[in-house]
Every structure is written in structure tokens, then in C-alpha cells.
Ligand code: 5GP
């Protein structure tokens with residue numbers, strides 16, 4: 549766990565969140581400021597600042613759970629979007645790897 553990392557604290561239950569999925573390696577919880585009707589964050593329990601620091605195994609594990617989580621949220625059929633903001637130019641505000649899963653409406657593209 550990294551000092552003063554909000555997603556470490558959410559992942560270990562120190563800070564409450566609306567969890568939609570949890571296992572020994574990751575959690576998924578509702579975003580505090582949803583950008584779509586469905587907006588959850590998939591977060592590894594082990595701290596990694598971003599995808600460049602995380603192990604390929606944990607990235608693969610989280611991606612492997614996407615189908616199940618999307619189905620549980622009711623967006624698997626109509627589709628959804630995964631976003632991994634990385635670093636300052638990527639617009640990452642919380643420096644603990646997270647995968648946004650967005651859906652529940654037709655999303656615009658490009659995002660900027
Ligand atoms: P980023 O901009 O780093 O890709 O995304 C960070 C996301 O975390 C934002 O969508 C923001 O709304 C969400 N967020 C920040 N703090 C909290 C929090 O304390 N709880 C929850 N559930 N989401 C948070």
C-alpha cells in the first residue's frame with residue numbers, strides 16, 4: 549500500500565465505496581463522479597502508479613474480468629468503453645492504475 553493513495557485505501561476498505569466486484573487481486577467500484585450511466589473503476593489491490601508500472605499478470609487478470617463485470621452491470625450486450633488514462637498528458641488524476649468501464653448510453657468519439 550502506498551502512503552496517502554486514495555485507491556489503496558478504497559481497495560483495502562479503509563475508505564468506503566460502492567463495490568460491484570472484488571477478488572483477492574482487484575476491486576471494481578462506482579466512480580464518485582460518473583461520466584456515463586454506468587461508470588466503474590477496476591483497480592488492482594497492489595499499488596502501481598499506472599499501466600507502465602503494473603505487472604502484465606495483474607493487467608491480464610483485470611482485463612479477464614471485464615466481461616463478467618460488464619455483464620453484471622447490464623452493459624455487455626449494448627457495449628461499453630474501457631479507458632486507461634496514463635500520466636499527466638493522459639489526464640490521469642489518481643496515480644494508482646485504474647481502468648474506467650463506461651456504458652449505459654451511446655458514447656461520443658473522439659473523447660477530447
Ligand atoms: P483519472 O482521471 O485518474 O483517470 O480518473 C480518476 C477517477 O477517480 C475520476 O473519474 C474520479 O471521479 C474518480 N474518483 C476520485 N476520487 C474518488 C473516490 O474517492 N471515490 C470514487 N469512487 N471515485 C473517485
Ligand code: ZN
Nearest residue numbers: 553556595644
Ligand atoms: Zn495506491
